Amino acid sequence: MSAMNGSRNRNTFEVGFTLKLCHHAPTLHSTKTTFPRRSFIAGLVGCSLAACHKSSPVAPADGPWRDLSFPPPDEQRALVLVPPASAPLPLLVALHGRGESGRGLEVGAKAWRDDYGLDKLDAQLRTGALTRGDLADMVLDDRLGKLNESLKKNPYAGLVVACPYTPDLKDRSAKGAAPFARFVRESLLPRAQTESKCLTNRESTGIDGVSMGGRLALLVGLMHADIFGAVGALQPAIKIEEAEMFALMAKRATLDKKLSIRLVSSEKDPFLAAVQALSKAFEAEKIPHDLVITPGPHDYAWNRGPGGAEMLLWHERVLRGLPSP
Numbered sequence: 345m346s347a348m349n350g351s352r353n354r355n356t357f358e359v360g361f362t363l364k365l366c367h368h369a370p371t372l373h374s375t376k377t378t379f380p381r382r383s384f385i386a387g388l389v390g391c392s393l394a395a396c397h398k399s400s401p402v403a404p405a406d407g408p409w410r411d412l413s414f415p416p417p418d419e420q421r422a423l424v425l426v427p428p429a430s431a432p433l434p435l436l437v438a439l440h441g442r443g444e445s446g447r448g449l450e451v452g453a454k455a456w457r458d459d460y461g462l463d464k465l466d467a468q469l470r471t472g473a474l475t476r477g478d479l480a481d482m483v484l485d486d487r488l489g490k491l492n493e494s495l496k497k498n499p500y501a502g503l504v505v506a507c508p509y510t511p512d513l514k515d516r517s518a519k520g521a522a523p524f525a526r527f528v529r530e531s532l533l534p535r536a537q538t539e540s541k542c543l544t545n546r547e548s549t550g551i552d553g554v555s556m557g558g559r560l561a562l563l564v565g566l567m568h569a570d571i572f573g574a575v576g577a578l579q580p581a582i583k584i585e586e587a588e589m590f591a592l593m594a595k596r597a598t599l600d601k602k603l604s605i606r607l608v609s610s611e612k613d614p615f616l617a618a619v620q621a622l623s624k625a626f627e628a629e630k631i632p633h634d635l636v637i638t639p640g641p642h643d644y645a646w647n648r649g650p651g652g653a654e655m656l657l658w659h660e661r662v663l664r665g666l667p668s669p
Contacts, residue, residue, distance in 0.1 A: 409457060410539050418531050421449035422508040423457055426540040427466065434663035435504045435542045437528060438462075438655065439553030439561050441647075442581070445512040452509035460554075461648040462505065465656055469500040480649030482610070482640035491657060494669035503660050506536040510557045518593070521563040528564055529571060543663075550574035550604075550659045554647055555615075556581045562590055569597035574604040574662045578651045579613045579642050584621045591625035598631060604662040605633040608654050612641040634658075634668055 408427050414420035427433070440455035456462040468478045472495050476483060483491075508528070513520045528551075537544050551572050553561035558580030565575030575597075582590065597603055605626070609619040616637070623635045638650045662668055 408463075411453075412532075412535055412539065414527070414531055414535070418527050419449075420509055420527055420531070421453040422506055422532060422536070423453045424507070424536050424539055425457070425462065425466070425503075425505040426542075427502040427504070429502060432541055432543045433502055433504050434548040434550065434660065435506065435533070435536060435540070435544075436549075436655075436659045436663070437506050437508070437532065437536075437551040437561075439510040439551070439557030440507065441510075441553075441555035441557050442512050445510060445556065449509045453507060456505070456507040456652075459644060459647075460652055462507075462652055462656070465648070465652045466502065469495065469653065469657060469660075470502065472496065472499055474653060478649070479638075479653055480640070480645050482638050482646060482650045484639065487636070487638065490669050491653075494657070494661065494667070498661070498664075498666050500657065500660055501664070503656060503663070504536065504540040504542040505656075506532055508532055510553065510560060512556060513560070516559070518563050518567055521560055521567070524560065525564040525567055529568055533571065545573075546571055547573040547665070548663050550576065550663050552576035552578065552655050552659060553580075554578040554651055554655075555642065558582075563593075566590070566593040566597045569601060569603050572603070574606075574659055576606045576608070576655060576658060577619075578608045578655060579610065579615055579646070580607070580619065580622075581615055582618045582622060584618045587618065587621040587625040590622055591629045591631065594626060594631045594633075595629045604668070605631065606636065606658055606668070607633065608636045608638070608651070610638045610640040610642065610646055610650070614642055 408425055410424040410426055412422045412424060438456050440452055444452040444455040444459065468474060473492050474488065474495070476488065479488070511524060513524070533549070536542070549572055551561045551565040552558070555578070558577035559582050562575065562577050562580055565572045594605060607619050607623055609616045613619070623633065626633045636654060640646045640650060657669060
């Protein structure tokens with residue numbers, strides 16, 4: 345700031361500055377101007393407090409989507425699908441795969457919308473029928489019949505779907521997943537519930553994910569079965585030797601509560617053998633679960649077809665207390 349000019353009133357002074365309020369605010373540039381001292385100081389303090397305020401802003405709307413930002417310590421981003429509904433809907437947390445994890449918070453948060461075509465699948469389910477084309481021809485006739493029979497009996501009502509950025513964790517254990525699980529439990533779920541006015545009870549809240557996200561969904565969901573009533577995994581990136589570990593986690597999670605669990609894989613999924621091993625480990629521990637194996641590879645086309653459609657419909661059914669298709 346420039347020194348006081350003796351020829352001017354003592355209650356005013358000249359400023360010529362570049363002010364950076366904090367890392368949450370843009371830099372403010374000003375030319376040399378005369379300000380009343382009290383007005384300037386009051387304005388500076390008020391501006392600084394507003395710029396450094398830690399609470400998240402109201403999520404901007406992009407059609408049915410809400411864009412959520414989470415300040416430190418979370419440093420997170422999420423997109424939330426909030427479809428129009430006449431009554432509160434169940435809530436699903438959907439985790440993306442490893443391909444988006446290295447591309448930044450925004451790309452990851454938008455993966456289910458922009459890369460996996462969740463909007464299109466949700467819209468098709470609302471028509472009351474699926475075709476082979478909707479599932480990229482990666483469906484057997486018997487399975488397609490069961491899906492459409494379920495839709496005919498109980499029309500699809502939709503879900504609120506929270507899609508956070510999903511980190512690629514170096515520590516792939518339950519302990520390594522704990523910080524992300526804390527974010528989901530303490531930050532993501534409360535914010536998504538507030539934004540969407542969805543159902544908040546455990547029986548109406550689920551978690552799922554694909555590949556790396558499927559693995560993380562199993563870890564987070566089984567560690568926190570007190571807040572999730574349904575846990576699913578699409579082509580989860582697990583190892584055969586980990587089947588016993590996940591089965592023991594599921595056994596503990598279901599000791600005193602009902603938990604809907606489902607595994608989905610495909611014929612050319614490199615994790616198919618591990619998913620089948622986990623299903624057998626669940627059977628050995630007498631843990632009720634569903635196992636679905638579709639045609640197809642482990643790729644984006646599968647995510648945009650049977651992967652996303654199976655995820656949406658299954659959670660919408662079980663979180664409403666309807667039979668699994």
